[in-house]
Amino acid sequence: MDDSEFEPLLRSVDLRVTRPRLAVLRAVRRHPHADTGSVLAAVRAEEPSVSHQAVYDVLGALTESGLVRRIQPAGSVARYELRVGDNHHHVVCRSCGTVADVDCAVGHRPCLDASDSQGFVIDEAEVTYWGTCPACSTART
Amino acid sequence: MDDSEFEPLLRSVDLRVTRPRLAVLRAVRRHPHADTGSVLAAVRAEEPSVSHQAVYDVLGALTESGLVRRIQPAGSVARYELRVGDNHHHVVCRSCGTVADVDCAVGHRPCLDASDSQGFVIDEAEVTYWGTCPACSTART
DNA sequence: GCGAAAGACTTGACTGATTCAAGAAAGCCC
DNA sequence: GGGCTTTCTTGAATCAGTCAAGTCTTTCGC
CATH class of the missing domain: 3.30.1490.190 (Ferric-uptake regulator, C-terminal dimerisarion domain)
Structure with missing residues (x-):
């Protein structure tokens, strides 16, 4: 519920701060190892109008910038977790x-x-x- | 081209010896880390009438019985290699x-x-x- | 060898995650 | 606040992999 930490995090990697991005970060924090579908569902619980494409884009951007980590065990879809050190x-x-x-x-x-x-x-x-x-x-x- | 080793191998894990299976084993031996599509292409080079479903089935059966090993790095499709000890x-x-x-x-x-x-x-x-x-x-x- | 039972293969349709593309909207710097 | 850039929405497409039904083969007992 506390986004104060996510905003500077996004800025630190030169990503704009948007509602979908904050919602995705919250979702990933609350549901470690969630797949894209689960993240989408969690995001829509608070931001109903976010498109599935946005979630893909956001997860991609966050992964590329190193804020989240993508794992994909064989036979599984992509899963995400907050990148911890x-x-x-x-x-x-x-x-x-x-x-x-x-x-x-x-x-x-x-x-x-x-x-x-x-x-x-x-x-x-x-x-x-x-x-x-x-x-x-x-x-x- | 020497299948003499594959036939007993299949029998040792209680799998019937069929042309598609021998062809898949040859393909995997010749193309380590090949994905399903490449295996299919290699198989059809010698057995043109093998269906893509058969290749999926065979790779599944061989993987389950431990004769081949399936790997799937994140972002990649499934790849196969002969299981070596x-x-x-x-x-x-x-x-x-x-x-x-x-x-x-x-x-x-x-x-x-x-x-x-x-x-x-x-x-x-x-x-x-x-x-x-x-x-x-x-x-x- | 011959025939039946179990297992494997072919065909064809389908699912579901992920991606592509184009236009609308929102964030950010000055 | 204005305008540029990035991001988001909408809608369609792709592609690996799976499901299902029916036919053909391999095996094994006789």
Whole structure:
């Protein structure tokens, strides 16, 4: 409900402050790992006239500027979360697709030094853990 | 061209040996990291009458049985490679989407022990490196 | 080898996330 | 407040992937 932090955030990356953008940021903060559809629904709860295209545009702009982080586990649509400074990773449930945050076991950037990078200039190492969430583990028993 | 190895492979996982399946396996071996469309094209080069649905079905079956591995970096369609025993990872070019193999820096399963797994039962840790491939690095200069 | 049962393939339609394009509206600097 | 630029709305299109129904193959017992 407190947008005071989002406004300067947007300005800091040279993005104009608009109602749709603030609404998207709020939605992403309240629903971590939400997909575009969920963000759209959350945004419309407070700003009914926002178009789905606007949400795509905004999420794209925020991702490009680094304010939000886009993740897309195999078999899933794109999901978004507020970019926080830490380099955390994600666990994805193979059964229901739920995503949860996981701090990296290694204190610092994990495995960032590939032994043989094939000449690629690597700038990020993304780790995705796959498994079964508590709910699905129980259900399967 | 030597299918002698694929036939027992299919039987070992209780899959019937069919022309489409052998063709898909050959295609995946010859084109590592190929997407479904490329696999379809390669398959049709030798088996013109194979339907696109068959390729989806076959890739699904092979993935499920563990003979091939499906990877899907964010923003990319699904890509496939022959499952080899090693636990290698991938570098993806942010610019052109090219995928290359990378041996893991850590000798064994990297980061598989998440510090806090949120109650998830984790069975795999997937690492994706993001960066710029040699060709795109050069082009951008 | 032969025939039945199960599994796999073909055909054709459909879904749903994401993107493209053109014009209207709003934010920002002076 | 005026005007330029960016952003948003509207509406259509694309494209990977999926669904469904019916036909053909592979397998396996005899």
